Amino acid sequence: MYFSKSFVPILKNNPTEAKIKSHQLMLRVGMIKQSSAGIYSWLPLGFKVMKKIEQIVREEQNRIGVQEILMPTIQSSEIWKESGRYDDYGEEMLRIKDRQNREMLYGPTNEELVTEIFRSSIKSYKSLPQLLYHIQWKFRDELRPRFGIMRCREFYMKDAYSFDLNDDEALFSYNKFFLSYLRTFKRLNLSAIPMAADTGPIGGNLSHEFIILADTGESKIYTDKRIFEVNSASTLLEKNSLTNLRLQYEKFYSVTDEKFDKKEFEKVVPEDFRVNTKGIEVGHIFYFGDKYSKPMNTTVDFNGKKVFVKMGSYGIGVSRLVGAIIEAKYNDKDEIMKWPISVAPYHCAIIPMINKNDTTNLEKSNKIFEFLKFKNIDAIIDDTEENISAKIRKFNLIGIPYQLILGKKTEGDLFEFKEINGETQKISIDEVASQILKAKSN
Ligand code: ATP
Ligand code: MG
Numbered sequence: 001m002y003f004s005k006s007f008v009p010i011l012k013n014n015p016t017e018a019k020i021k022s023h024q025l026m027l028r029v030g031m032i033k034q035s036s037a038g039i040y041s042w043l044p045l046g047f048k049v050m051k052k053i054e055q056i057v058r059e060e061q062n063r064i065g066v067q068e069i070l071m072p073t074i075q076s077s078e079i080w081k082e083s084g085r086y087d088d089y090g091e092e093m094l095r096i097k098d099r100q101n102r103e104m105l106y107g108p109t110n111e112e113l114v115t116e117i118f119r120s121s122i123k124s125y126k127s128l129p130q131l132l133y134h135i136q137w138k139f140r141d142e143l144r145p146r147f148g149i150m151r152c153r154e155f156y157m158k159d160a161y162s163f164d165l166n167d168d169e170a171l172f173s174y175n176k177f178f179l180s181y182l183r184t185f186k187r188l189n190l191s192a193i194p195m196a197a198d199t200g201p202i203g204g205n206l207s208h209e210f211i212i213l214a215d216t217g218e219s220k221i222y223t224d225k226r227i228f229e230v231n232s233a234s235t236l237l238e239k240n241s242l243t244n245l246r247l248q249y250e251k252f253y254s255v256t257d258e259k260f261d262k263k264e265f266e267k268v269v270p271e272d273f274r275v276n277t278k279g280i281e282v283g284h285i286f287y288f289g290d291k292y293s294k295p296m297n298t299t300v301d302f303n304g305k306k307v308f309v310k311m312g313s314y315g316i317g318v319s320r321l322v323g324a325i326i327e328a329k330y331n332d333k334d335e336i337m338k339w340p341i342s343v344a345p346y347h348c349a350i351i352p353m354i355n356k357n358d359t360t361n362l363e364k365s366n367k368i369f370e371f372l373k374f375k376n377i378d379a380i381i382d383d384t385e386e387n388i389s390a391k392i393r394k395f396n397l398i399g400i401p402y403q404l405i406l407g408k409k410t411e412g413d414l415f416e417f418k419e420i421n422g423e424t425q426k427i428s429i430d431e432v433a434s435q436i437l438k439a440k441s442n
Contacts, residue, residue: 001346003382007044010394020216021330022323023148025337029398031322038145038153045345045398046322050156052343053188053321054135057158060184064176064237066131066160071113073137077103079112082296092140106139111292111313114161118309119298125165125307128300129173133160135318149319150280151218156319162312165302167289170310174206174287175242177314181210181283182232182245188321189340190328192282193228194249195221198258206287209256211279214327219281220257224269227252256281280324287312329399331421337399338420341439348372348379348436349395352406353388361406368404368415368429375433377440379404396420402436 009030018024026032031046042050058068074096080086086093094106107113114132122130135158145152162173178194185192190212197209211221227249235245253268265274290308293299299306317324330337341347350368352361365381372379380400382391388407395403405416405424414426417435427435 001380003380004384006380008398009043010397018148020147020150020327021332022150022216022326025326025330025397026148026323032149038142038151040149040152040154048345049322049325049339049343050319053325054156054158054318056187056342057184057316057318058135060180060187061133061158061160063183064131064180066133066180068134069117069132070134071107071110071117071136073107073139074104075107075110075113077105079116079296080105083112083115083292084295085112092142094139094141107136108138108140109313109315110134110136110159111161111311112296115292115296115298115311118161118163119296122163123301125300125302128163128165128309129169130163131160131173131176133158133314147216148323150323152319155317158316158318160314162314163293163309164311165300165307165309167310170287170289170312171206172239172242174285174312175239175246176237177285177312178208178246179232179235179237179242181285181314181316184316185210185212185282187342188325189342190282190325191228193221193223193254193279194246195223195254195256196250196259197256197284205289208285209281210283210285211256211281212324212328213277213279214324215278216327217278217280219279220260221255221275221277221279222257222260222265223254223275223277224252224273225275226273227254280320280327281317282321282324283314283316285312285314334396334421336396336421338401339399341401341436341442344399344401346380346400347377347440348402348404348432349398349400350379350381350404350406351388351391351395352381352383353408354383354385356385364406371429372433372436375437377433377436401439402432404432 011028014024015027018027030043032040032042035041077086093108096104098104137154138157139154142153164170164173192210192212194208195211197207211219230248232245235241289310293308293311299308350365352365354362369379369381401420403418413428416424417427417432418424
């Protein structure tokens, strides 16, 4: 891809309407474009990042045995009346009428719909557990949409749902998701801390939010800083080891503000370990038992008895994560953004110095591009006539993790290559590829 042909509408200056870094940067480098309040179009750079995040989320759901489905964005009000949430949800729900005057809505979440799908087909406890997820747009008519795609009205979410026979099995499902979230955020190069949370309008009794520390976050958190050191590297998908995994985190006091109790905090956390800060909620898991299965009469047959299934739900803010990664990775001091390689819009920027009458560097760039493509390395060539330092500034801003520079001095088979915030090396194209591939495989 040539930069001159790519749809990356970069702005000269930071947009004044944006208050936080991620929003500024996403508008500045043309990742998104607002279409109306809290509703955005995703342009190629932003869309690529979001799709890569989505794919990692998907792989980590599949890995714990969740099955992917796709439910519609528009739902009928009937099932929401059954659960009792049609009235409870209030003004955050966007309500629509179709031409027959039927009450419809744009789904803010999918507990009701998935329960309806489950109850129409699953009759026996022998089919349990059922773990289902989809990745779909949601709409919540937020009172104050702000910070770009971090708190918007239409957003992209992965939501999963578990159905089990009893509490014990349901907790096993819950713990699988707990593990899968730790793995997902690790692959996104984020340190997301699980914190005991309130269950809010979803309801229920057990819940964790996964939070990235950031000054611009909207969640207040109170935690014991030893929780940051917990290492959850390898865990089997097996009851005991998953319970132990969760216990390793739950040993430490770590809560969001709805659950905060000052006395308790001061009692259990030694002064030196107390952290009171802000974070961004990127995921949220809930266990709520029969909260929906009861009113929606969803049972399975167990030895001749009808038993209400026990349910949980598990969300990840796929679109919010794009902004959250920027908040976590942007380096204010050097004004450099470095995307984790797993989600970078491109792996490498090829930056040739271009003179009007000399196409040598551009031709070399084309060859390098083809070579990298063959190695599954996604590159972009800056074929514009800007000077080299302007080009480098531009790619520092966009945040593509590697830069390969073809300047005046480039001769023979060695190239100037650097990680965006690293030292320049002079190496062969094979070595370039092997460094990028190594980073990709980590
Ligand atoms: P918040 O407390 O931030 O309003 P929530 O608790 O209402 O979020 P959940 O119902 O737990 O959200 O939704 C699951 C995930 O979807 C959240 O963890 C978050 O990452 C994302 N999300 C929720 N609301 C929004 C929004 N308005 N814009 C973007 N992402 C959102
Ligand atoms: Mg939440």
